[in-house]
Amino acid sequence: MTPGGRAAAAIEVLDRILAGAAAEQALTTWGRNSRYAGSKDRAAVRDLVFSALRRRRSAAAMGGAEDGRGLILGLLRQNGQEPSGLFTGEGYAPDPLSVDEKAADWSALPPQVKADLPDWVYATFGRDLGDNADRVAAVLRERAPVHIRSNRRRISREAVAATLKQDGIEARPLVLSDTALEIGEGARRLRSTTLFADGQFELQDAASQALSDRVPLMPGGRFLDYCAGGGGKTLAIAARLDGDFFAHDANPQRLRDLPERAERAGIKVVILERPDGIYDTVLCDVPCSGSGAWRRSPEAKWRLTPDRLAELRRVQADILDKAARRVAPGGILAYATCSLFHDENDMQVDEFLVRNHRFSLVQAFRWAPSDEGDGFYLAILTGAQPGID
Numbered sequence: 562m563t564p565g566g567r568a569a570a571a572i573e574v575l576d577r578i579l580a581g582a583a584a585e586q587a588l589t590t591w592g593r594n595s596r597y598a599g600s601k602d603r604a605a606v607r608d609l610v611f612s613a614l615r616r617r618r619s620a621a622a623m624g625g626a627e628d629g630r631g632l633i634l635g636l637l638r639q640n641g642q643e644p645s646g647l648f649t650g651e652g653y654a655p656d657p658l659s660v661d662e663k664a665a666d667w668s669a670l671p672p673q674v675k676a677d678l679p680d681w682v683y684a685t686f687g688r689d690l691g692d693n694a695d696r697v698a699a700v701l702r703e704r705a706p707v708h709i710r711s712n713r714r715r716i717s718r719e720a721v722a723a724t725l726k727q728d729g730i731e732a733r734p735l736v737l738s739d740t741a742l743e744i745g746e747g748a749r750r751l752r753s754t755t756l757f758a759d760g761q762f763e764l765q766d767a768a769s770q771a772l773s774d775r776v777p778l779m780p781g782g783r784f785l786d787y788c789a790g791g792g793g794k795t796l797a798i799a800a801r802l803d804g805d806f807f808a809h810d811a812n813p814q815r816l817r818d819l820p821e822r823a824e825r826a827g828i829k830v831v832i833l834e835r836p837d838g839i840y841d842t843v844l845c846d847v848p849c850s851g852s853g854a855w856r857r858s859p860e861a862k863w864r865l866t867p868d869r870l871a872e873l874r875r876v877q878a879d880i881l882d883k884a885a886r887r888v889a890p891g892g893i894l895a896y897a898t899c900s901l902f903h904d905e906n907d908m909q910v911d912e913f914l915v916r917n918h919r920f921s922l923v924q925a926f927r928w929a930p931s932d933e934g935d936g937f938y939l940a941i942l943t944g945a946q947p948g949i950d
């Protein structure tokens with residue numbers, strides 16, 4: 562495909578997304594109907610689509626319209642590319658620029674447009690992140706790095722990096738966690754390596770690894786991941802120490818990959834449909850706004866509303882209250898989100914502590930999104946003997 566053909570394809574996919582289709586679904590549909598597109602074309606179209614979604618507000622302002630064409634036009638301008646070079650109307654390229662499109666004025670974009678945030682999120686970032694708000698918003702406009710976690714049960718990260726190098730895949734160690742590596746060249750080949758098939762590494766963001774490193778575990782103890790999903794954190798935590806590991810999720814479909822991943826990693830995880838009994842550590846990695854990881858799923862940035870946030874807060878509180886009943890006397894309740902909002906983090910924990918006098922806060926950790934990882938929050942709570950309140 563020509564660069565113009567790729568731009569036209571991205572416009573078509575973006576129009577479907579703006580009409581309500583999920584981004585992955587819209588890309589898959591386009592891919593199915595475009596047998597002529599090679600793997601490099603598909604990667605380029607995907608990149609254009611996700612870049613435009615991350616920068617949807619500023620790209621629309623610079624392109625003169627909030628449709629696929631406007632977004633791609635604005636994105637090219639942001640990247641310092643002259644759009645008329647691609648918008649030629651020749652072959653499969655988009656039509657040439659109209660007089661209005663040529664004349665669009667983007668000289669004075671308001672700060673919330675430059676930050677690519679909805680107005681209410683921009684205000685919330687200002688309140689919750691203070692001086693860091695603009696820097697964080699800027700990080701969320703960029704593509705996320707690819708990180709892997711070496712499986713500490715089996716191999717050192719140095720050995721993972723050296724073996725990947727032989728396959729032409731670049732991996733450099735990160736400071737956030739001693740299992741974390743950032744992938745440079747060759748990321749798309751990671752899943753087809755023997756190392757991956759042998760469970761020597763998993764794809765996982767470095768801050769998610771750092772969070773998993775900090776969840777307290779009792780040697781030989783019982784650990785419950787109450788919202789395990791695909792099991793990314795369950796596996797990272799279970800790789801640290803011997804013990805009995807259990808995983809639960811309200812949506813059993815979310816757990817479907819976990820048994821295979823656990824087997825590949827050489828880790829035993831028991832899936833629980835209905836958790837009962839008590840555990841030394843219970844992790845609640847709750848459903849949240851996902852604001853710390855919006856560069857990975859940029860659609861979510863535009864879909865979130867104050868009402869949806871309030872609903873998420875109710876779900877989080879309910880999960881915490883239920884999971885707290887599963888914590889052994891003297892045990893740990895770990896509360897995690899990939900959110901940047903105070904409402905979902907410290908405030909949720911403060912409210913929980915008011916409702917549950919048996920618990921107290923030991924420590925809270927925050928990771929802001931950066932080159933080194935996504936944004937996360939972790940609160941470590943400890944539960945005294947039941948009946949204290």
Ligand SMILES: C[S@@+](CC[C@H](N)C(=O)[O-])C[C@H]1O[C@@H](n2cnc3c(N)ncnc32)[C@H](O)[C@@H]1O
Binds near residue numbers: 791794809812
């Ligand atoms: C942030 S995701 C978990 C990600 C996972 N821990 C990981 O590292 O891959 C939140 C999960 O909570 C689950 N969930 C939602 N409501 C729940 C509830 N009431 N009880 C337990 N799990 C719930 C969702 O299905 C979702 O899989």
